[in-house]
Amino acid sequence: MKAKAKSSAWKTHIDGATILVALSGDWVARTDGVELGVAAKFIKPSVRALKFDTAKIGHWDSALIAFLLNIRRAAGQADVALDYGGLPVPAQRLMRLASDPAAASPTKRPSTFLDRVGLQAIMIGTQGVEATALVGDILLRGAAALFGRASMRGVDLVDAMYDAGLAALPIVTVVGVLVGGILAFIGATELSKFGAGAYVANLVAIGMVREMAALMTAIIMAGRTGGAYAAQIAAMEGAEEIDALRALGIPVFDYLILPKVLALSAMMPILYLYGCLIGIFGGLCVGAATLNVTAMSFFVEAQQSLTGAEFALGLAKSLCFGAFIAVIACHVGLRAKRSAAAVGAAATTAVVIGIVGVIALDAVFDLCASVIGV
């Protein structure tokens, strides 16, 4: 007898071309030492038939079935006839019920590296086309909305504007003050070395108005609002709420997408202006603390350093950033698969694309501004 670990055990007796496998002890799956894959040891070339003796078997569960399925698979490959007569009747029923996992055709073909590259390329292309179509839809429906011909609900727009505007003020305030303060601190440290500490106000004002207010606000909104949009739409997709809209003939763009895109596009410039103000205030606080600059002189310096073009650039950026974040978030949400995991994945994707895209767009804006001399 070949003892197995713990209680399950088997022994074999060969009689001519027939092998008798006698099982004893408990065959319970969660018992340590139950060995399931020993079938190959039974199936010798000389064996043509296999029988079982389970007179001494104790408790058993799916471990016995897994053991028997392994034998069945090996016997099938070696053309050995199996006789289940010696098995407990319930086990015989389960063996009839269980189809062979190995014999079943896999429902997914293993993909090669080239397959995956090709599929990825097709997916990226498809996404590009779909995103372009979405932008087109938004432009068309947005124009219709301006003339009052979109079936968008006003209350949805107001809700979205509140969420993307007023509700975002606390975080914009915190980040704006800190960024303005950091700019002033760096300026005070470095510019003082050259006796140019008085230009801290210029640094903070231009830094915030041209770059940081628009960029930081956009990054905040990509993380906060873009992620929320994508998660909400993905969850609705998973719960078939969007299918319900489509089935009833309610335009998904008008009801779901347009309010979000319009709200974020409208609120971003306002948040940008607020971010400028609060950032300059943060700079003033640090400037006053480190350089003994008065508020009046700080604001005068800041005012003199700024032109309308700086604000126009910042406003244009923030408008584009807002629209970009909303479009990407809605696009990602609409493409989400129908599962709980897809909701998290959609939110992550929307945030990552939103932040990276905003930074890339910012670089393009700066390049263009440099070319046209703004």
Place this chain on the structure above:
Amino acid sequence: MASAAPPSPMLEVVGLAVGFGETVIQHDVSFRVESGSIFAIMGASGSGKSTLLKALIGLLRPMQGSVRIAEEDYWAASEARRGEIDQGLGVLFQSGALWSSMTLAQNVAFPLRMLSHLDKASIKQLSEVKLSLVGLAGAGGLMPAELSGGMVKRAGLARALSLDPAILMLDEPSSGLDPVTAKRLDDLILELRDGFGMTIVLVSHDLPSLFAICDDGVFLDGQSKTAIAHGAPSRLRDECRHPIVQAFMRRERPATDTDISGAPHDSR
């Protein structure tokens, strides 16, 4: 399992009251589920069947009464002990409740991976057995989002079988399935009960399934908020004179919607 059935009931509910906050959904519910039987918890929509099931599977602490699993008072046990008892219960949720970030094979393997010391190869083989028993051999690589309704139920069943439970709880197993698929699922439940000898508690209002596979049951009434009949669904259909049970079994409205009077019935 092939061992001899214990003499005591596998599950016994005594004077159970369940609800949320101050709201009582069901009260004074008592029944016994014999080992190896298929027991139905019946009742109309909103009668509290699924709420009662939650108390049986440890998701909702009852307001009153006891749930005895293999003679052990579940809710009187420590949290750690309840966790051990839970491992002897397999649950098929109404929606399947498959973990959407895992493949079917991973769904079935996950309980074993978390709650056993088996090696990966054994876990894989045992998971394949469960999937093959429910007719999903070879489908282990699919994600839940790729499945049809019937496949979701069968995959949920395979996961419920993952730890070879002594008691299998099925919440509306045939809901959302066409009659043929529902019949196949009924046959599968019978095969699994006969094969593994497990006890099955089934929450359903699907009459053909109830008549086809259940040995015993309890009928919950949503208006009186208690059990109004006990017995096998087919016997209740033939013998019970309670107007609500009669109406339910014959798919009729009661003579009047307020006509809910009737003596409790016992066909056991």
